[in-house]
Structure formats: C-alpha cells, structure tokens
Amino acid sequence: AQRVTQPEKLLSVFKGAPVELKCNYSYSGSPELFWYVQYSRQRLQLLLRHISRESIKGFTADLNKGETSFHLKKPFAQEEDSAMYYCALRDLEYGNKLVFGAGTILRVKS
Amino acid sequence: GAGVSQTPSNKVTEKGKYVELRCDPISGHTALYWYRQSLGQGPEFLIYFQGTGAADDSGLPNDRFFAVRPEGSVSTLKIQRTERGDSAVYLCASSLIASGGVNEQFFGPGTRLTVL
Numbered sequence: 001a002q003r004v005t006q007p008e009k010l011l012s013v014f015k016g017a018p019v020e021l022k023c024n025y026s027y028s029g030s031p032e033l034f035w036y037v038q039y040s041r042q043r044l045q046l047l048l049r050h051i052s053r054e055s056i057k058g059f060t061a062d063l064n065k066g067e068t069s070f071h072l073k074k075p076f077a078q079e080e081d082s083a084m085y086y087c088a089l090r091d092l093e094y095g096n097k098l099v100f101g102a103g104t105i106l107r108v109k110s
Numbered sequence: 111g112a113g114v115s116q117t118p119s120n121k122v123t124e125k126g127k128y129v130e131l132r133c134d135p136i137s138g139h140t141a142l143y144w145y146r147q148s149l150g151q152g153p154e155f156l157i158y159f160q161g162t163g164a165a166d167d168s169g170l171p172n173d174r175f176f177a178v179r180p181e182g183s184v185s186t187l188k189i190q191r192t193e194r195g196d197s198a199v200y201l202c203a204s205s206l207i208a209s210g211g212v213n214e215q216f217f218g219p220g221t222r223l224t225v226l
Contacts (some may be wrong), residue, residue, distance in 0.1 A: 003150075043113075044153070044201065044217040072222050096141060096205060096213050097166060100152030 002027045004089050006101035013077050014109050021072040021104050023061075023087030032090040033070040034098070039083045042053055047072075047085070057081070077108045112136070114218035122224045123192055131187040131221045133206030142185050143215060144177055145201040153201050159185060166214050192225045199223070 003026045025031060035047040048056045050063040050070060061072045070087060079099055087101040115134045123129050135142045141160055147154035155169040159179045167177075174192075179185040189196055199222050201213040 006152075009150075043219045046214050049214075088152075090213075096215070097143065097158055097169070098145075098153070098157040098215065099155065100145075102150065102152050 002089055002091055002099050004087050004101035006085075006087055006097055006104050008104045009102070010105045010107065012109065013109040015079055016076050018106075019072075019074045019077045019081070019106065021085050021087075021106065023070045023072065023101060025070065025087075025089050027068075027089055027091075029092060031063070032092060033061070034088045034090065035059070035061055035070075035072050035084040036088055036100075037083050038086070044086070077106075079108045079110055082106055082108045091092050114202055114204050114216055116200075116218040116221050118219050118221060119219065122226065123162045124226050125192060125194060127192050127200075127225075129189050129192055129223065131189075131200050131223070133204075133218060135173070135183065135185070136216055137183075139204035139206055139216075140182070141205045141207060141213070142179060143203040144185070144187050145203065147199045147201055147220070149198075156187070174209045182204070189223075192223075193219075197223055197225045198212030 005024045033050045036044050037047045038044045059074045061070050063070050084103050084105050086103045088098040091097050117132045142156040144156040154164045157167040157177050162182045164198045174190045199220040201220045202218040205213045205215045
C-alpha cells in the first residue's frame with residue numbers, strides 16, 4: 001500500500017542554518033511527489049512538485065527512487081519559513097488523490 | 111479570483127446528529143476532493159468527484175458518510191449519526207482536471223467539526 005513517512009514531528013533550527021525535512025515513501029509504481037506547506041492561520045498550499053525540478057522560496061527537493069525519499073532542503077533558513085510541511089504522494093492508479101505524511105513543524109529561531 | 115471556500119468554518123454538534131459540510135470549488139475546476147485531517151495527522155483522502163460523479167469514494171470510512179455534487183460545482187459532505195471520532199478538520203480541494211497535465215489541488219480553509 002502507498003505510504004508517506006515523515007519521521008520528524010518538529011524540526012527546530014536557527015536562522016541561517018541549513019534545513020532538511022525528511023520524507024520517505026512506499027509505492028509500487030512510478031510516484032509523483034509533492035511538498036505542501038501550511039503557514040500559521042493559512043490554508044494548505046503547494047510548495048513544489050518533483051516533476052517541476054524547480055526551487056521555490058529557496059527550497060528544493062530531489063526524488064531518490066533508490067532510497068524512496070523526497071527530502072526537502074534549504075541551505076539557509078529564514079524566520080518566515082516557520083510552518084507545517086507535508087510531503088504527499090499522488091496515487092496515479094486511483095485518479096488524483098493525494099496520500100499525505102503526518103507533517104513536520106519547522107521552527108526557525110532568530 | 112476567489113479560492114476554494116468552505117462553510118461553516120466551525121461546526122459543533124452532538125453525538126448522533128446529522129451534519130452537512132459545504133464546499134465551493136474554484137470556478138471551472140472539474141475535479142473536487144474531500145479530505146479529513148485528525149489532530150496531529152496529515153490530510154486523509156475521503157472521496158473525489160470528476161464532474162458530478164464520484165470517481166473514487168474508497169476513503170469514506172463507513173456508510174454514515176456520503177457526498178454529493180449534483181451540478182458539478184458545489185459539493186456537500188453529509189455525515190449521519192455523528193460520533194465523537196468524527197471530530198476533525200474536513201478539507202476540500204479542487205483542481206482543473208483529475209489526471210495528467212495541470213492538476214494542482216487547491217485547498218479550502220477547512221471546516222472544523224467537533225462532536226460532543
């Protein structure tokens with residue numbers, strides 16, 4: 001069965017420090033992976049998707065099929081990055097539903 | 111333009127009561143999704159519509175849950191005989207199409223349901 005695992009409930013870093021939010025998945029086919037972000041008192045929104053291979057707000061994520069991982073990285077954290085981050089997998093066998101991980105709270109301290 | 115909207119934003123009900131949660135998707139979006147998010151968890155898929163029909167309802171937990179989208183736009187999630195375990199945030203999302211191509215899901219603010 002498809003599953004997304006985010007091992008860290010909370011990640012706390014200082015401003016300017018590198019950030020890596022971990023995401024591992026299990027999926028039998030070719031996965032499509034996403035990172036969603038939810039800032040305080042805002043709705044869930046797409047941050048980036050692996051097929052775009054783009055950097056958004058300084059964040060990047062590379063799909064590693066060998067390790068079944070899709071970790072989110074940023075070289076220098078900023079206070080405004082503090083938010084809840086969800087890794088999600090699109091289940092291509094069943095339309096467009098998303099399977100989410102439990103989420104990681106990122107706190108960037110000044 | 112306006113994003114996905116959901117009403118009510120909060121709903122408190124008593125065990126055993128019936129509730130309806132409404133979702134207004136982005137205009138022109140043919141696909142609509144319902145997710146449920148319990149405390150400390152990520153959103154969990156319930157059902158999705160392509161147009162008026164439910165294309166996948168495999169996430170509905172039991173027959174107390176039902177959703178409709180009669181005109182292919184607004185959707186209503188209906189929960190009968192609510193139980194305390196139904197307490198969660200119910201999220202709605204819409205996308206332009208359901209498969210391939212541009213399919214980003216845009217989420218609403220959610221409805222927080224509390225069953226006493």
